[in-house]
Amino acid sequence: MLMAAGLGKRMRPLTATRPKPLLKVAGKALIDHALDRLEAGGIERVVVNVHYLADTVEAHLRTRKGAMTILVSDERKELLETGGGLMKAKELLGDEPFLCANSDNLWIDGPRDSIATLAAHWNDARMDALLLVVPHARANCHSGPGDFHMDATGRLSRRKPGHIAPFVFTGVQILSPRLLKDPPSAAFSTNIFWNRAIAEGRAYGVSHQGLWFDVGTPQAIPVVEDVLAHA
DSSP states (O other), X not given: OEEOOOOOGGGTTTTXXXXXXXXXXXXXXXXXXXXXXXXXXXXXXXXXXXXXXXXXXXXXXXXXXXXXXXXEEEOTTOOOHHHHHHHHTHHHHOSSOEEEEETTEEXXXXXXXXXXXXXXXXXXXXXXXXXXXXXXXXXXXXXXXOOEEEOTTOBEEEOOTTSOOSEEEEEEEEEOGGGSOOOSSSSOOTHHHHHHHHHTTOEEEEEOOSEEEEOOSTTHHHHHHHHXXXX
């Protein structure tokens, strides 16, 4: 699943008339950067959720070439946030563990394809969530205090209040459909699912070995483009 329904508030004024997934970075829409990575990772079928300026996003998706099948989960009536978006798309996602990615983060693979790395680390008997995380020091354009601690086995725990966490979530993860149950409301964050998995010791992480960028503000775009030009 590719998450593309957000309002892009931090990207204003660029998102006043254009949805964030269609903003161009290095000559390519953010959503196409993500779809290219998914396709390179062997993903053949993707569900994209839409809300803000949904017609524009759908029109863009129809112009995309390639063998990947793209389905749309329509959230026009109500913005459901990330967790609610997953619940809305549940029937389209099926009964097997699935990859979920944000369309507003940009990543470049390191020595190995990141999606293949996640798939190789997935253990359905032990995991309900497997997150691709990046060391805080290599989280380009990211100003937050970090998201997770990770022990030697890869098990994740939350950042402690008042501390810096050593790992930042990249927006890419594998989730088990076991988590998609008992929503607290129609609109809610994926954090609800992560908290359940962490409480049961079933949330794990894999450290990203390539480049990663938080393309969250207009100021980040030229920084990202400069790094990509010299990568």
